[in-house]
Amino acid sequence: MKLRDVAAVIRSKNSGPFELTFDIIFKDGDLFQRVYEAGVITRELFAQLYNLPVENVTAVIGFSPANAIKATLVRPIPSGALGERDVYGAQQHVPLFDVEIQL
Amino acid sequence: MPELRVLAPTAILGYGFPIQSFEEGLKRDPHVIAVDAGSSDPGPFYLGAGVSFTDRNAVKRDLELMLTAARKRKIPLIIGSAGGSGGEPHLKWNVEIVEEIAKEKNLAFKMAVIHAEISPKLVLDKLALGKIVPLEPAPDLTFEELEKTERIVGQMGIEPIIRALEMGAEVIVAGRAYDPAVFAALAVYRGFHRGLATHLGKILECASIAATPGSGSDCMMGYLGENYFQVEPLNPVRKCTTMSVAAHTLYEKSDPYLLPSPGGVLDLSETQFSQQSPRAVRVTGSKFIEDANYTIKLEGVKKIGYRTVAIAGARDPIMIGQIDEIIGSERGRVADNFGGQNLEYFLDFKVYGKNGVMADLEPVVETKSHELGIIIEAVAPDQATADTICSFARSTMLHWGYEGRISTAGNLAFPYSPSDFRAGPVYAFNIYHLLEVSDPCELFPIELCQSGEVGA
Secondary structure (H helix, E strand, C coil), X not given: CEHHHHEEEEEEEECCCCEEEEXXXXXXXXXXXXXXXXXXXXXXXXXXXXXXXXXXXXEEEEEHHHCEEEEEEECCCCCCCCCCCCCCCCCCCHHHCCCECCC | CCCEEXXXXXXXXXXXXXXXXXXXXXXXXXXXXXXECCCCCCCXXXXXXXXXXXXXXXXXXXXXXXXXXXXXXXXXXXXXXXXCCCCHHXXXXXXXXXHHHHHHHCCCCEEEEECCECCHHHHHHHHHCXXXXXXCCCCCCCHHHHHCEEEEEEEECHHHHHHHHHCCCCEEEECCECCCHHHHHHHHHCCCCHHHHHHHHHHHCCXXXXXXXXXXXXXXXXXXXXXXXXXXXXXXCCECXXXXXXXXXXXXXXXXXXXXXXXXXXXXXXXXXXXXXCCEEEEECCEEEECXXXXXXXXXXXXXXXXXXXXXXXXXXXXXXXXXXXXXXXXXXXXXXXHHHCCCCEEEEEEECCCCCCHHHCCCCCCCCCCEEEEEEEEECCHHHHHHHHHHHHHHHHCCCCCCCCCCCCCCECCCCCCEEXXXXXXXXEEEEEEECCCCCCCXXXXXXXXXXXXX
């Protein structure tokens, strides 16, 4: 199964000009718990998907009130810097769609 | 303790709202109307150039409704991050609109204008005293970097707004402010719990985005009690669910449990969300933990040059198959042609249909697009050089003789004449730091005046 099959929301957005934050909100609490506990969504995963050193993935945190996993990483370049492609950071989520989930 | 009601008409002043939703809000007898006008999301340009990212007519339309309603009901109207970035020119722009409406509608009120632009000299002094630390992952601030800075604003907390209320202000136009501050200030002033008031503000600052279906241009009502708050969208097509409200807590923040704010941290580790009615959600348990030292978040930008862009399309499959090589050769040709002149420039090609959105992070390696959109971009220390580089790169690409070319008349389809556009000055964020203050109001001077007398 892929992450897009179990998530109701997968989104990215700036958290300030220097960070990019991702929210994966699962379709229900059970799916959230199972994926979160499976330990697939990790800092290493984000490091690999976004071609960053692991230490640049600031956090991957489960947030059960929203059945969500949040991940935050250091923006490859600050918002609006030379070479920018996505000032708001709102279209950087797609590599997460096809992450394989074993449930 | 009686309930306090806060009406949040729209997510950003100028994004609009249905009048019917607004009237529903007024029927609920709000104690205050508040709106956030700003964000750093649209990037560094607006702060640097001193212009709003929202449209004047749209802002005036929203403000006219809010101002008229607030004055009729004798309740405060509080606007935060005026003009989008909340610096001096932005604030002046917003105050002018308020003044214009007051005149046209014959409204009289006491207005407080709270300034939030911080002088580089003050930041320099604080830097020397070691009172400035980067908000990670922003880099350290150096004296050299500070000298290049075009404009700096500080995000005020609730305190300067409370002070303006104490002074008797009926309309408050605040420069750059922590987004929830305008929604929480009156509540905290009246003795409500700061954690709940701030969390309520955090939701209301985006108006109906926390509802489902969400909208950034529709009204939301907040109800604050002694140990709870409640949110309810004012358009009957929307509802708040525990999921929609909890999910909004994540939005644009790095850590869902601990949200830093001026003067302390909003701690949501014990927050509970419960469905109060089919359309309203009740929230309890949010706490505010005061920092030992009060800090203000600074945002600053520097000018890094001027930009010119050309927009074009490519449809020829032989060219599309070699686009990377062609761009590589282009770069070489530009460098070679102006090599003798020591021109300083940044040249970039954004290729939509290939990796325009994600660049090097794009997981799809091979494009299957039958056509490409290409933006040729030049940034240079002056506009003339940016024009030169963009123009040369464009004309060279138009006639580039790539391998196997059979369309020898031209490689690019330009949708416009002119093909090149001056995008003007380019800015970059260079300050995203915390400044320690002894008084939360010290950076934010308040002007109190009768409407019609400000901005002289």
